[in-house]
Structure formats: C-alpha cells, structure tokens
Amino acid sequence: MSRTSLSEFDLIARYLSRPATAGRSDVIVGNGDDCAVLAPSPGQQLAVSVDTSVADVHFPHDAPPAAIGHRALAVALSDLAAMGAKARWCCMALTLPAADPVWLEAFAEGFRGLAERSGCELVGGDVTRGTLTIGVTVHGELPAGLALRRSGAREGDLIAVTGYPGRAAAGLARWQQGERDPGHPLLEAYLRPEPRLSAGEALRGVATSAIDISDGLLADLQHVLSASRVGARLDLESLPLATPLRATLELDEVWERVLNGGDDYELLVTMAAADLAEAQRRLAPLHLPLTPIGRIIAGEGVEGVPLRHLESSGWDHFPEVLS
Amino acid sequence: MSRTSLSEFDLIARYLSRPATAGRSDVIVGNGDDCAVLAPSPGQQLAVSVDTSVADVHFPHDAPPAAIGHRALAVALSDLAAMGAKARWCCMALTLPAADPVWLEAFAEGFRGLAERSGCELVGGDVTRGTLTIGVTVHGELPAGLALRRSGAREGDLIAVTGYPGRAAAGLARWQQGERDPGHPLLEAYLRPEPRLSAGEALRGVATSAIDISDGLLADLQHVLSASRVGARLDLESLPLATPLRATLELDEVWERVLNGGDDYELLVTMAAADLAEAQRRLAPLHLPLTPIGRIIAGEGVEGVPLRHLESSGWDHFPEVLS
Incomplete structure (x- = not known):
C-alpha cells in the first residue's frame, strides 16, 4: 500500500x-x-x-x-x-x-x-x-510557589503597568479605517503584540499579583480586584500615554483607549510600594517602562475613574446570557 | 465598578x-x-x-x-x-x-x-x-522510556487489534440513514467511543508499537509501517467481526468496514509473538479482546489485502494539495 x-x-x-x-x-x-x-x-x-x-x-x-x-x-x-x-x-x-x-x-x-x-x-x-x-x-x-496569581493583591500595594496600553485598540481602529502600512506603530501594536515573557519572569518574587491586559486595563484590573477581594484607586494623570495617541486624540479619548482598549497584552501588576524601584531595575534591560498608576485599597470597585470610562469597560462574547 | x-x-x-x-x-x-x-x-x-x-x-x-x-x-x-x-x-x-x-x-x-x-x-x-x-x-x-511509539514494530512481530473495529463507521452510516436510537450498538460505537486508556497502559512494556485507529485500520497501520520502515501481511479471515455487522452485511462489505472504517478508536499494536498471551492476560480484566490479525514483514506495504480495500483506505482533509 x-x-x-x-x-x-x-x-x-x-x-x-x-x-x-x-x-x-x-x-x-x-x-x-x-x-x-x-x-x-x-x-x-x-x-x-x-x-x-x-x-x-x-x-x-x-x-x-x-x-x-x-x-x-x-x-x-x-x-x-x-x-x-x-x-x-x-x-x-x-x-x-x-x-x-x-x-x-x-x-x-x-x-x-x-x-x-x-x-x-x-x-x-x-x-x-x-x-x-x-x-x-x-x-x-x-x-513551585512562585506563580504570579490574580489573587495576591494587598491593600496598600502599588498598581503598575508595563509599556503603553491603548495602542493596539487605536491600531485596530486604523485598520478598520483602511490603514494598511504594516510599519505604522499603532497597527504594529495591534497586529504583532509582544508577549511580556521576560518581564513576567523578572517580576517573580516582586509582584504580588499579575494579569495580562487582553480585554482592557479596567476590565482586567477588575479580575485582579475580584480574585484578591480588594478595590483600587487609579490616578489618571499618571497613565502612560503613547506618543502617537497623544498626537492625534483629545486627552479624554486617549484615556478611554488606555483604560478600555484591549489587545495590547501588557502586564498589569501589583507590588509593595517599597519594591517598585527593584521591579523597574529588573525591567530596565528589557527597555520596558513600568509605570505606577494607582493603589490597591480596601473594599471593592475602582475609584478615581469617571463613570463614562467605567461604563464602557469590558466586553463579553455572550451578552445574551446575562442573568 | x-x-x-x-x-x-x-x-x-x-x-x-x-x-x-x-x-x-x-x-x-x-x-x-x-x-x-x-x-x-x-x-x-x-x-x-x-x-x-x-x-x-x-x-x-x-x-x-x-x-x-x-x-x-x-x-x-x-x-x-x-x-x-x-x-x-x-x-x-x-x-x-x-x-x-x-x-x-x-x-x-x-x-x-x-x-x-x-x-x-x-x-x-x-x-x-x-x-x-x-x-x-x-x-x-x-x-521515561516506556512510550508506545509508532516506530517500534519489528519484522516477525504479530499485529493485533483491540475490540471490533468497523462498528463506528457503520454507526455513522446508520445515523445518516436516519437512525436516532442512542442505544443502538453501532450508533453508540460512533457517538460514544471508549478511549482504550487502560489497555494502552496495560500494554506498556509488551507492545513494540501502538496507534489508535481514527482514520481506519489500514490507514493507521500504514503510519506504523512507515515510522517502523517495515511491511505487513494481514490475514483477513482472522479479523474480529462485530455481530451486528455480520448480521447485516456481506462478508466483503464487513471487511471493508473493518479495514477502512474510521472513528472506532480501538488500538492497533504490534508485539513479539511470544508476548501475545501475556498481552491478552493483561487485557482480560478489561473484557477487551485482543485479536492477532497479521504479521510484520520486511519491506514495505501491506500483503494479503485485495486491491479494492487498499484503494479505498485513508482519507485527507486537503486532497487538493497533492504533489
């Protein structure tokens, strides 16, 4: 045969x-x-x-x-x-x-x-x-024992984010508007996201919790808050803003992209405030900024973010099965 | 939030x-x-x-x-x-x-x-x-070292099969003809195949090679022969024939189902002839027959099987990319 x-x-x-x-x-x-x-x-x-x-x-x-x-x-x-x-x-x-x-x-x-x-x-x-x-x-x-869980955030921890979230969502919008230059920095952020593997490894033992931002910063933060049974206060003024976003959008629209744009695959981490310098030192060889954007607080939910951003956070594949 | x-x-x-x-x-x-x-x-x-x-x-x-x-x-x-x-x-x-x-x-x-x-x-x-x-x-x-590879069949080995292949393909045909009784034994063979996990574990150290029959006995045998760089001689008279197949089809049609029907997920194994009794003893508690159906021979291809069965063996998802 x-x-x-x-x-x-x-x-x-x-x-x-x-x-x-x-x-x-x-x-x-x-x-x-x-x-x-x-x-x-x-x-x-x-x-x-x-x-x-x-x-x-x-x-x-x-x-x-x-x-x-x-x-x-x-x-x-x-x-x-x-x-x-x-x-x-x-x-x-x-x-x-x-x-x-x-x-x-x-x-x-x-x-x-x-x-x-x-x-x-x-x-x-x-x-x-x-x-x-x-x-x-x-x-x-x-x-063993060093996995970065979603459930490890503690009251008083800093909340920090790698890189510049919001670029991928802006890139997808450009694609939908007909932009096809693969070298466009926003398009590239959407089409070729870089998984933060080296950063994740480097933050073991320093970060108290971690999640990747796939659905959007606010939506994924909420997963950490739920798993850790804590709340958060964000400082919008401290959000890292990518140059191509600032150059083309009003500040409030930029914040919306940063807070609710998905697809970036940056890491959102928490850590004791005293560990921020060490964490940034570990990421320096990767040329990856790590920006503190808020604090973990007692309670639940997110403070410091206007309702319009909260309302547009997150998305679901199956909204019709809402209870 | x-x-x-x-x-x-x-x-x-x-x-x-x-x-x-x-x-x-x-x-x-x-x-x-x-x-x-x-x-x-x-x-x-x-x-x-x-x-x-x-x-x-x-x-x-x-x-x-x-x-x-x-x-x-x-x-x-x-x-x-x-x-x-x-x-x-x-x-x-x-x-x-x-x-x-x-x-x-x-x-x-x-x-x-x-x-x-x-x-x-x-x-x-x-x-x-x-x-x-x-x-x-x-x-x-x-x-370590006990995986049942496709490449371990040796000249002189027996070829054996668990259970009664061909039932699932006959069950699918019944489904396509409108049969919907989930208790029908052929329909059940197609809809709820039983992975032979206990048999696979039991045959470690005895079988020289193994493969599961997903595409059909002949097609999957060919994967073993290619990986082991050997040929096979089958004895059609020794094929295990499920009662519901023998009761409804001509012998040659039954053979076609057994040789080329997919979806059964029985195991096809090879072993030294001297190990057959030990292999059958190990499967006895599982109430799973292990039937010798041929021998591994030098060379390549399959002997003892009429051309019409060989020609209809196997299938491909993408026939248009034939070289």
Whole structure:
C-alpha cells in the first residue's frame, strides 16, 4: 500500500515544524506520533493555557498571514507571561477554509519566528477544515510557589503597568479605517503584540499579583480586584500615554483607549510600594517602562475613574446570557 | 465598578468546571487565573496531544450534545491511550455559535462524565463565538522510556487489534440513514467511543508499537509501517467481526468496514509473538479482546489485502494539495 496523498500531518509538518536537527533534549517525541512526549524540568511546576483566535472575531481575516500566526501565539504566550512562567512547548489546532501554500508559509513564518524567540517549541498539532481558527495551547515552567496569581493583591500595594496600553485598540481602529502600512506603530501594536515573557519572569518574587491586559486595563484590573477581594484607586494623570495617541486624540479619548482598549497584552501588576524601584531595575534591560498608576485599597470597585470610562469597560462574547 | 455580565470565563466555569472541593493535589491553580498550574509527578514524562472536532466535519451538528462532549474528549484521550500514557489533565477551547444553556449543560455532562472516569481533570478553557468547534488538549504521564511509539514494530512481530473495529463507521452510516436510537450498538460505537486508556497502559512494556485507529485500520497501520520502515501481511479471515455487522452485511462489505472504517478508536499494536498471551492476560480484566490479525514483514506495504480495500483506505482533509 502506498499513500501518495498529503495527509493533514504532512501539511502541518511541512509548514510548521522546525527541522529535526533543531530538536531539544526536553522533547523526547515531537510531531509525528500520537502524542508529543516531553521531559519536564525536575522541581518545576507546569503552567498551561489555551487561547483560540477566530477570524473576524479576534483578528481581521484579511490581516497579513504572518501577523495572524504571530498574534495567535502571542496571545497564548501572554498568559504564561502573566503567570511568571518560562515558555517551553506549544501545540496548535489549526482550522483552515482551504490549503493555500502561500498563505500557510507566511502564517508559519510569523508563528515560528515568535516561537523561536520565546524558546517555545511547537510539539504537536492538528489541522482541520473550517472557518479560519487558530487554537494554541502553551506550556511553561516555573518554580513551585512562585506563580504570579490574580489573587495576591494587598491593600496598600502599588498598581503598575508595563509599556503603553491603548495602542493596539487605536491600531485596530486604523485598520478598520483602511490603514494598511504594516510599519505604522499603532497597527504594529495591534497586529504583532509582544508577549511580556521576560518581564513576567523578572517580576517573580516582586509582584504580588499579575494579569495580562487582553480585554482592557479596567476590565482586567477588575479580575485582579475580584480574585484578591480588594478595590483600587487609579490616578489618571499618571497613565502612560503613547506618543502617537497623544498626537492625534483629545486627552479624554486617549484615556478611554488606555483604560478600555484591549489587545495590547501588557502586564498589569501589583507590588509593595517599597519594591517598585527593584521591579523597574529588573525591567530596565528589557527597555520596558513600568509605570505606577494607582493603589490597591480596601473594599471593592475602582475609584478615581469617571463613570463614562467605567461604563464602557469590558466586553463579553455572550451578552445574551446575562442573568 | 461592578461587572454584572456573564463573561466567557463565567460561562465555561458554570458549565464545565467541577466544584472546587473536587480539586486534586496535582492541580495547584485550576480554572480562573491566566494559566492552570500543575504539579507533574517526579520522574514521569509528559504526553501531550491536541484534537479538534468540527461540527459536520467530525460529527453531525445535530448529534446529541452529551455525545458531542464525550466524543470530543474521547478522540483526544485516545492519543494518550495509543502512547501508553495515564490521563491527567485537559484543556478545552470551545467555539459556539450561540450560548444555549440546555445544550451546554448536556454537552458538559458528556464531557465531564468521561473526564471523571478517566481521571482527566479539566484545568483550563477558552470560549469563543463561531462555528461549533471543540479543541481539546490532553496531558498524560508515563515513565521515561516506556512510550508506545509508532516506530517500534519489528519484522516477525504479530499485529493485533483491540475490540471490533468497523462498528463506528457503520454507526455513522446508520445515523445518516436516519437512525436516532442512542442505544443502538453501532450508533453508540460512533457517538460514544471508549478511549482504550487502560489497555494502552496495560500494554506498556509488551507492545513494540501502538496507534489508535481514527482514520481506519489500514490507514493507521500504514503510519506504523512507515515510522517502523517495515511491511505487513494481514490475514483477513482472522479479523474480529462485530455481530451486528455480520448480521447485516456481506462478508466483503464487513471487511471493508473493518479495514477502512474510521472513528472506532480501538488500538492497533504490534508485539513479539511470544508476548501475545501475556498481552491478552493483561487485557482480560478489561473484557477487551485482543485479536492477532497479521504479521510484520520486511519491506514495505501491506500483503494479503485485495486491491479494492487498499484503494479505498485513508482519507485527507486537503486532497487538493497533492504533489
């Protein structure tokens, strides 16, 4: 019996796998068997997260395929960053409307580029036909007891944010207005977000809690506040404002983007006030600013933010199941 | 700030999570943070596989939701079985066209029932809106060096199969003809396949290779032959034939179902002939027959099977990319 057809595995292997010579000693069996077999590091715990990116829900279907590949992995890796885990392995469940080798090659280049820079080896996959959907499961490792939980924020802690949130939402708006220059800084923030893996690792042992900003700063802050059973007071004047936002929008509109724009994948962290300088020192080699924007307070909810920003925070996939 | 909406996490938590009191000591952080944090067992290797089930590609969209939930997990667990791994943890990426609580409750019951029986804790998930698609990543553990690879078949080995392949394909045909009795044995074989986890574990150290039959016995045998660089001679007279198939079809049609019907998730294994009795003894407590159906031979391809069965073996999602 001879099979001359290109099976689903051949397809993913051709476009997505790295050469066998690039194999790592922690990958006992890679792509091509029923399972990948991996060797966890002794004494480390395993951090696992899964993220699905659906065309025209999470990204425009006509975005550059390399950006789609990059972004699908980035949003998953961002969860490892928010936990303080070191990226190790990933699996991809790819659903495609058709097999377009040119599209696939560019998609794979975007995915593989970030995977290699992040030390995150693609060890398994599955290809099916359907609406363009990319499911990515990422695996990271971290020392026992050092995970950055959402529940660790304490009254009196500083609240701080990496980088300049709000740029990705502004970039998406530009895309929707027809901007297609991939070098536009706001477009790039949306299409090729950088998961803050090194920052997450660097903040282990300093941050008391962490979350990545995927839905928006206020919405994700609320997850931390709920899990930690505390409240927050923000100081809008201290929000870090990206130059391209300040240059084109009124201040109040900039704040709205910073507070409620999703898709940036910056980290929102809390820490004892005395630890801020140490945290900033650890992020300096990454050229990543860490800006204090408020304080954790007793109680619940957020103070210091006008109601119009609070009302527009967050979003849901299934608003019709509101209770 | 108060969020009264039911977020995607709340949705999956409500329908899919087990109560917190059911937590296990190997799950440090379960659902509800950026990542699950898991404690791998010392000295064990990690087996990981991802499988995507798309409505009307892998299952009829109007199948009973409990069966859809069961089946989506079963096909993923089957890969752990084929590797000889013990199931430990799973993540689900669920894409839904709408949030229907009645459908979700039944779906979750089917998924959860198999997860609990298999010792496979749901530790993470992601819910998005779109075409009904269930992506499941499963994690198992196995002792270093004992993974059942596809590449271990050796000349002279027996080829054996668990259970009665062919029933699921016949069940799908019945479904397409309008049969809806969920108690029909062929329909049940298709809708609620049983991953052979206990059999896979029991065959560690005895089987020289293993694969689960998802695409069909001949197609999956070919994966073993390719990986092991050997050929096979099958004895059709020795194929295990399920009673409901023999009762309704000509022998040659039964063989076609057994050889080329997919979706059964039985295990196809090879072993030294001298080990067959030990392998059957180990499976006896599972009430699972293990039937020798041929031999591994030198060379390549499959002997003993009429061309008409070989020609109809296997299938591809993307035949248009044939080289």
